[in-house]
Amino acid sequence: MSKSASLVSAHDISVELGGRPVLDAVDFSIASGELVGLLGPNGAGKTTLLRALAGLQKLKQGQVNLLGEDIQRYAVEDRARRLAYLPQAGQCHWPMPVAQVVALGRLPHRAPWAQMPSSDAEAIQRAMAATDVAYLANRPATELSGGERSRVLLARALAVESQLLLADEPTAGLDPAHQLSVMEVLRSRVQSGIGVVVVMHDLSLAARFCSRLVLLHGARVVADDVPSKVLTAPHLQAVYGIEAHLSETEQGMLVVPLQRV
Amino acid sequence: MTDAKTVRWTYLGLGGLVLLLFVVSLLTGRVALPLGHLVLEPANAGTEMVSTILWEIRLPRALLAILVGAALGLSGAALQGFLRNPLADAGIIGVSASASFGAVLALYSGLAASVALALPLGGLLGAGLSVALIYVLAGRDASILTLILAGVAVNSFAGALTALVLNLAPNPYAILEIVFWLLGSLADRSFVHVWLAAPFILLGSAWLLTTGRALDALSLGEDAAQSLGFSLARLRLAVIGGTALCVGAAVAVSGAIGFVGLVIPHLLRPLAGHRPGALLGLSAFGGAALLLAADIGVRLIPSQAELKLGVVTALIGGPFFLWLLLRSRRVAP
Numbered sequence: 001m002s003k004s005a006s007l008v009s010a011h012d013i014s015v016e017l018g019g020r021p022v023l024d025a026v027d028f029s030i031a032s033g034e035l036v037g038l039l040g041p042n043g044a045g046k047t048t049l050l051r052a053l054a055g056l057q058k059l060k061q062g063q064v065n066l067l068g069e070d071i072q073r074y075a076v077e078d079r080a081r082r083l084a085y086l087p088q089a090g091q092c093h094w095p096m097p098v099a100q101v102v103a104l105g106r107l108p109h110r111a112p113w114a115q116m117p118s119s120d121a122e123a124i125q126r127a128m129a130a131t132d133v134a135y136l137a138n139r140p141a142t143e144l145s146g147g148e149r150s151r152v153l154l155a156r157a158l159a160v161e162s163q164l165l166l167a168d169e170p171t172a173g174l175d176p177a178h179q180l181s182v183m184e185v186l187r188s189r190v191q192s193g194i195g196v197v198v199v200m201h202d203l204s205l206a207a208r209f210c211s212r213l214v215l216l217h218g219a220r221v222v223a224d225d226v227p228s229k230v231l232t233a234p235h236l237q238a239v240y241g242i243e244a245h246l247s248e249t250e251q252g253m254l255v256v257p258l259q260r261v
Numbered sequence: 262m263t264d265a266k267t268v269r270w271t272y273l274g275l276g277g278l279v280l281l282l283f284v285v286s287l288l289t290g291r292v293a294l295p296l297g298h299l300v301l302e303p304a305n306a307g308t309e310m311v312s313t314i315l316w317e318i319r320l321p322r323a324l325l326a327i328l329v330g331a332a333l334g335l336s337g338a339a340l341q342g343f344l345r346n347p348l349a350d351a352g353i354i355g356v357s358a359s360a361s362f363g364a365v366l367a368l369y370s371g372l373a374a375s376v377a378l379a380l381p382l383g384g385l386l387g388a389g390l391s392v393a394l395i396y397v398l399a400g401r402d403a404s405i406l407t408l409i410l411a412g413v414a415v416n417s418f419a420g421a422l423t424a425l426v427l428n429l430a431p432n433p434y435a436i437l438e439i440v441f442w443l444l445g446s447l448a449d450r451s452f453v454h455v456w457l458a459a460p461f462i463l464l465g466s467a468w469l470l471t472t473g474r475a476l477d478a479l480s481l482g483e484d485a486a487q488s489l490g491f492s493l494a495r496l497r498l499a500v501i502g503g504t505a506l507c508v509g510a511a512v513a514v515s516g517a518i519g520f521v522g523l524v525i526p527h528l529l530r531p532l533a534g535h536r537p538g539a540l541l542g543l544s545a546f547g548g549a550a551l552l553l554a555a556d557i558g559v560r561l562i563p564s565q566a567e568l569k570l571g572v573v574t575a576l577i578g579g580p581f582f583l584w585l586l587l588r589s590r591r592v593a594p
Contacts, residue, residue: 054488080490087484093345094480094535100264107478108490112471140535156481160489 005031006068007164007195008053008083013062015048022048024219025062030197032163035190037206038199039230040216041240046199047088049216050166053197054085066164080108084160088168088199090153095140098152102128105159127159130185132178146173154182158189165189165196171205183209203244207231208252215239231255264534268543271532275546279327282553286323287315289557321452326556327549328455329447329515332462332507334548335541337522338529339469342476342537343500344405347530350522351508354408354501355391355415357519360512361443362419362426363387368439369426380442381457381513388509391415392501405483408497445516445571447556458510465506466545472499473538480537518571520578521548527585 009029015022022045030036038046051057052064055071064071066082074082084105092101105127106120128134131151136144141152154170167186171179179202186196187209200206206213207227215223215230217239223230231253236244245256292314337350344353351357367373367383398411423443430436475491483493511518525547526540533539552570555577559568 051484054484056484056487076487076492077490080488083488085484085488087482090482090485092480093482094530094537096480096535097264100534100536101481104478104481104489107474110474112474153481156485 007032007066008071008197009065010049010052011063011065013052013064014060015045015052015057016060017048021219023052026216026219026221028053028214028221028224030164030195032193032195033190034212035187035196035198035210037210037213037227038197038216039201039203039206039213040222044216044239045219046216047168050085050168050197050199054083054166055079056085077108080160082162083164083166084157084162086154086157086165086167086170089150089172091149092141092153095142097138098133098141098144099124099128099137101141101152102133102155102159105156108160123159123161127155127161130158131155132181147175147178150174151178151182154185158185163194165194167196167198169199169201171200171202179205203231203236203255203257204253207255227253237261264536264539267532267534268539271529271543272546275543275550278550279546279553282550282557283323283327286326286553286557287319289560290314290319291560317451318449321450321455322447322556323553324455325447325450325458325514326552328458328462329511329518330521330548330550330552331545332466332511332548333518333521333552334525334544334546335466335469336504336507337548338526338537338540338544339472339476339500340504340522341526342479342540343472343496344409345479347527348523351504352416352519352522354395354412354504355419356388356505356508357512357517358416358419358423359391360384360388360509361517362423363390364442364513364516365423365426365439368442369430369435377453378457381454381510384513385461385509387419388505388512391419392505395501441569442516443571444569445518445574446559446567446569447515447552448559448567448570450514454514458514461506461510465503465508465510468499469503469507470541472496472503473541475499476537476541477539516569516571518552519575520582521551521574524578524582524585525551527582 006029010026013026014024026049028049038049040046048057052059055064055066055074066074066079071079102124103116106116106123109120110116128137131154133148133151133155136148136152141149144152150170150173154167157165157167171182174182183205186198190196198210210227212225213227213230214221215235222239223235231246233246236242241260242257243259243261245258247254333351340349340351340353341347363383363386364380367379372379394415395408395411398414427436427439430439475486475496478486478489478491479496487493526544529543529547530540533543555573556570559570559573562568
């Protein structure tokens with residue numbers, strides 16, 4: 001794989017938090033047109049890896065490259081135009097109208113004192129339509145349900161319209177229909193040429209929508225391959241400590257956890 | 262967007278209010294000025310006494326009310342946005358208390374009596390030192406919580422030092438002088454005070470006004486703000502440095518005036534669509550209008566000694582703030 005094809009790549013990165021290794025010599029890479037799922041049990045280092053890929057995490061060792069160049073050498077403004085990061089369980093601290101929250105995604109594209117150009121308004125409309133929150137436009141962001149809020153915040157990240165989207169559990173707390181619609185939105189964005197890294201816990205959803213899965217366990221990458229080669233019985237037992245029903249269907253792979261082992 | 266329109270109309274309204282109150286402030290005082298003469302023949306508007314009162318007593322007083330009010334309102338809005346807490350103001354990070362201590366020390370040491378500028382310079386120095394101390398205490402990569410805790414520490418220490426000065430004061434008159442100064446007032450100020458405060462307040466305000474977009478982004482949390490292209494270190498420096506310049510200079514010329522920085526952003530937030538960035542400029546205008554009005558008030562309320570401005574803002578601000586809290590609790594339990 002040529003270096004220029006990768007949007008963001010981590011090379012041999014290690015991270016320690018409070019003296020505890022959270023990532024240990026991890027390699028990762030994603031190219032345009034890929035929807036990569038980050039899987040692993042709680043505390044496996046998924047969020048830390050995602051923050052590292054966003055350039056927000058201090059590394060003990062290794063380097064993260066964005067478009068082939070050290071991410072730490074980017075000016076923060078340039079970095080913000082190239083990648084969007086959706087934090088886990090985010091919230092808005094002020095009761096701003098939802099449309100204003102989504103509009104924050106356009107900040108990286110706007111000069112300090114400039115008025116909002118019409119192209120921005122279109123990007124905001126597109127993002128709100130994609131996550132089905134247009135009807136909430138004038139509601140205060142602090143008065144939404146958990147699922148509505150996470151869709152609004154995903155719309156905010158989509159509104160950046162960057163080449164790379166790093167999303168930490170965008171489907172958590174959503175009803176089944178909205179889980180599917182979020183994954184469909186991510187897939188359609190990927191088909192239009194961007195790269196998406198998404199942290200998730202729903203194994204079937206990950207298997208069906210992601211083109212590649214990366215399985216983290218104990219601060220290391222255990223598997224990095226197409227879904228059918230990552231979600232295997234030995235991997236699920238070793239990493240999650242579960243036995244699962246695995247089946248290939250016309251709609252893709254299904255993974256149903258059955259019992260702990 | 263309707264939001265942008267609301268903000269524009271609020272600016273117009275507040276701007277008009279400031280202008281109106283500015284004129285009223287020039288015409289309010291113990292001596293009634295012949296308004297007709299001033300308007301019709303400004304060149305020879307009566308006696309030398311009239312022009313002295315107008316240009317050397319009332320004009321600096323009105324200008325200071327605008328400067329100090331804008332500084333307090335703006336820094337309150339910036340701190341509330343930065344700390345993501347509607348109860349924050351310059352008091353919370355210890356800048357006001359430290360500036361007061363610096364000025365009190367100048368009064369106590371007698372420097373203020375011999376050197377006219379010692380009092381305001383003491384205030385500025387106190388504010389600057391407190392900011393340096395907060396930086397040392399909280400470190401460069403401080404979280405917002407660490408910053409608040411460091412501010413609380415600095416705040417109480419500066420308060421303790423002020424109490425120590427009062428404790429050691431040689432005579433009751435010295436105590437009286439210090440306490441009166443601490444109450445906060447704009448009476449008997451001159452253009453020297455305006456020239457002293459204006460550069461710092463204008464510089465600090467400009468610095469604070471650059472933080473609008475970053476404060477908007479910060480509503481989504483620190484990680485999201487960074488990923489949107491804003492450096493937290495730069496933002497922290499701007500908010501704390503700008504506040505020190507604004508509040509340090511304001512306290513230095515007027516003493517401690519509370520509640521403006523707390524109430525004004527709270528009051529104007531809905532008109533700014535709850536966006537911390539849009540609230541900054543509005544709060545500067547709102548603060549200026551409130552302080553002009555309060556300073557007119559202290560001259561109109563009949564009392565033996567003129568009421569102190571800081572006392573009036575606290576007397577109105579305290580219950581008003583309680584009422585706001587009660588009302589917001591009723592709306593959103």
